[in-house]
Amino acid sequence: MLLDRPDPAKVKALDDAQAALAALERSKAKRQEAWERDSLANREKSGASAADWSPLKPLAFSAVDGATLTALDDGSVLAAKGGPREIYTVRLEAPRQPVAALRLRVLTDDSLPSRGPGLAGNGNFVLTRVDIRHGGRPVAVASAQEDHAQPGFSAALLLDDDPATGWAINVGKGSAPGAKMNAPHEAHFLLAEPIPADGQPIEVVLRHEVNDYYNIGRFAVDASPAAPATLGVEKLFSVLSLDPAGRSADDKKYLATEFDKADAGKRRAIAAVSAAKKALGFGETVKTMVMRDLAEPRETFLLVRGDFLRPDTEGGPLTAGVPAIFPGLAGNPGHPDRLDLAKWLVRPDHPLTPRVTVNRVWMRYFGKGLVATENDFGTQGAYPTHAELLDWLSRWFVENGWSMK
Incomplete structure (x- = not known):
């Protein structure tokens, strides 16, 4: 199935925009105080007065x-x-x-x-x-x-x-x-x-x-x-002229509202947050493939001579598992799932996974693997040229946490 997942770059853009807006909110008191002081100073400097209507x-x-x-x-x-x-x-x-x-x-x-x-x-x-x-x-x-x-x-x-x-x-x-x-x-x-x-x-x-x-x-x-x-601006400057200690609650709310109107930086920050949110809206997400188990797994049958039109219904449905030659799946023995299979593939005692992996790394470095048939370790594959070296490398690989470094 496909799920819509947010684009990580756009998520980061929204996080950055919200952080910038939050920083402005934290500094609002100091910035408003400076705005009030500068507004009064500019008015006194210009000698502005009430309009003569x-x-x-x-x-x-x-x-x-x-x-x-x-x-x-x-x-x-x-x-x-x-x-x-x-x-x-x-x-x-x-x-x-x-x-x-x-x-x-x-x-x-x-x-x-x-x-x-x-x-x-x-x-x-x-x-x-x-x-x-x-x-x-x-x-x-x-x-x-x-x-x-x-x-x-x-x-x-x-x-x-x-x-x-x-x-x-x-x-x-x-x-x-x-x-x-x-x-x-x-x-x-x-x-x-x-x-x-x-x-x-x-x-x-x-x-x-x-x-x-x-x-x-x-x-x-x-x-x-x-x-x-x-x-x-008569009302604004009449309130600004009041001693801050003597301003009423309504005066303070009024000045906060007027400062928000004049705060170009905050308006830009709000616009940036809105733009980032819009970018994360419907149709702007990244589709990601995910898998999940059915509530009731489908029945699977042995196919006679590999023909999908000839399922062996008489033998009954098969259960999930691995070839009997290998160690069995751990976890839930009654209903093993893909996670059980993944854990089985990286068991420390798994005979194939580490050997196949280190053989492919060897081939990338030296042009030819210790086992020449890198995709076939079965009966049709080649024997390792240095079996003990392959064993040692696979054991070292597992003991080092399957690290590819």
């Missing part, structure tokens, strides 16, 4: 599938349930100063399911893409980040072309300590080039292309002239 008043808005959009006094827009996968288009007032980043705030409201900020029954949403235009031309976004994301649904996914991915805010395994879904949240979009203050309005398109009725329920858009590096 200014709300952009909505001038006009529409939804493609019947949702009712209403502008509220605070500049936010409230949506009433429309089609299952809505696309909102909002035209915003022209900025008074250049815009380096836009902020999308999703807000709670008593009119929304579970107070929102989404229109799903639990208040969640899945925003799959954000498009920004200015003066009729698309605006390139360099990166996106959020204050909270459902695991696997970060704001960075808003920038791809996959309608099945996007930003969502449910809380699950891997969420930051204290994270809440039914609370205000925000995503920051860092522009590749600033939008000039040229009097032209900004247009934002919000697409919901996965999960029916997972549309945003209330939102607002703000602008900032701040450099991208200053955005989205």
Whole structure:
């Protein structure tokens, strides 16, 4: 039978990758401490401060599938349930100063399911893409980040072309300590080039292309002239600024989560482990031939004159054994198996095995064995040219543990 066995080289690759990841985990405390110290030092050196956000008043808005959009006094827009996968288009007032980043705030409201900020029954949403235009031309976004994301649904996914991915805010395994879904949240979009203050309005398109009725329920858009590096880090640096002895358990968990996000070495190590595991998956193993005994051995009969079509059924089935001229098999005399035969072949008093072996070694060295017919030590074979030497070599071979060295 054939068994799938792992490729030893791939097993070693997985072991090495897991060892590297374990080493990173053991050094995590020291590496996180250095990261915290360096992050604070770099912020102080750059003089970075919180972004200066200014709300952009909505001038006009529409939804493609019947949702009712209403502008509220605070500049936010409230949506009433429309089609299952809505696309909102909002035209915003022209900025008074250049815009380096836009902020999308999703807000709670008593009119929304579970107070929102989404229109799903639990208040969640899945925003799959954000498009920004200015003066009729698309605006390139360099990166996106959020204050909270459902695991696997970060704001960075808003920038791809996959309608099945996007930003969502449910809380699950891997969420930051204290994270809440039914609370205000925000995503920051860092522009590749600033939008000039040229009097032209900004247009934002919000697409919901996965999960029916997972549309945003209330939102607002703000602008900032701040450099991208200053955005989205206020909470992180407020916690980093605390005396380590005074940090709460939630603060410590939050910093550990943020460090994991920033730890490129650990991400590479995890990717290496995943790749090694994938290589050991189905179809990547080596097939190895193995043998095993049947629960009930097949019956074997003497073949009359060697003809397999003429088994001697009258004489009855044969039992496992060796020719009577040789010493019998040890072990289980009733049902000897292949292991018993293997042990019998290397018995110290076996007359053939050591002699045949040393004769073949002699032949490899000298071109001709002490017995010229190396494959025939029977009645048709040649007599040894030096019988006593053959006996001595075979005895020496056995006494030295059958070593071929």
